[in-house]
Amino acid sequence: MRKKWLGIGLSVGITGALIWGYGASASADSTTMGVYESALHQTKEAKSMTAHAQLALTDNGAKLLTLEGVAKIDHNQHIGSVNATFTDTLGEKSMQAFLEKDQVVVKKGDSNVYRVMEKMDRRQQPENDADNKRGAMIHKLFATVFGDLGKNATVENLPDGGKRTSLQLSEEQIPAFIQAAGPILYGKLAEHSQEATFSENHLSVKLPRLQEDFQVDQVLLNAKINEKNQIEQQSAVVHLSGTDASGKEHKLQLSLDIRLSDLGTTTPERIDLTGKQVEKVSREDMKNKWRKDWTKHSDSE
Known part of the structure; x- marks a missing residue:
């Protein structure tokens, strides 16, 4: 679970801030999406940044999951740190993660054990041309799936010289692919959440088991761009609905808010493992665990 927390922290803190960017690239021919894509590229030019992330999931107004985290990344040095707090049905959990040049260190809040996993040797990672090809493929995929969503976006000039871009999609405007999938x-x-509800090793989020009338009702996306053409804040709200087997209606809301700060001046936190209790985890061990969990889940279907 610590590994999953690390993934969530980094995804929400950094990668999550860029997800809309891929969608924007797919529709960059519109004025608003062009404004957003330009700011996204300018933001990426900052080789370090701090992301403050808040995530909440509610069911008929009742909180199922909340997350607050701070991720600090320095791309030049290939280091980063994450501090995150989660609140689920079992209470509050916390974690720390440290991304070093040659390893990833993760510590659960109430544990004295630091789990250490070696990072993949950068020489083993794809070359830049392969990355570029992958980016082009993703661009094409989003263009196919999301079409011309840019026509639904708006841009507003702010008094401080910045801009605010917004995209609001109603049920009818949401791509058929999303509604079908x-x-x-x-x-x-939901099935997986039922299995993991009472396990301390998983996030305990009991999602309601909804029937075939499940649908995405509305998607709201907003981004605040400063006068330097950098993204300062980005938020997303997704409204879902459906009924369970007893006929009870459920209104789910997933909200995410990310604020970026200290662009180009962020210094991630570091960890000194001297004198600390360390548990080493190999990449092969993690692969075997994921394979085992996947097989177990598949066999239960």
Whole structure:
């Protein structure tokens, strides 16, 4: 679970801030999406940044999961740190993660054990041309899936010289692919959440088991761009609905808010493992664990 927390922290703190960017690239021919994409590229030019992330999931107003985290990344040095707090049905959990040049260190809040996993040798990672090809493929995929969503976006000039871009999609405007895949994906997540509800090794989020009437009702996306053409804040709200087997209606809301600060001046926290209790985890061990968990989950279907 610590590994999953690390992934969540980094994804929400950094990668999550850029997800809309891929969608923007798919529709960059519109004025608003062009403004956003320009700011996204300018933000990426900052070789370090701090991301303050807040995430909340509610069911009929009742909180199922909340997350607050701070991620600090320095791309030049290939280092980073994450501090995150989660609140689920079992209470509050916390974690720290440190991304070093040659390893990843993760510590659960109430544990004195630091789990250490070696990072992949950068020489083993794909070359830049391969990365560029992958980026082009992703661009094409989003263009196909999301089409011309840019026509629904707006841009507003702010008094401080910045801009605010917004994209609001109603049920009718949401791509058919998302509406079709949504019930399948949600069903898998709900099934897995039921299995993990009472386990301390998983996030305990008991999602309601919804029927075939599950749908995505609305998507709201906003981004605040400063006068330097850098993204300062980005938020997303997704409204979902459906009924369970008893006929009870559920209104789910997933909200994410990310604030970026200290662009180009962030210094991630470091960890000194001298004198600390360390548990080494190999990449092969992690692969075997994921394979075992996947097989177990598949066999239960």
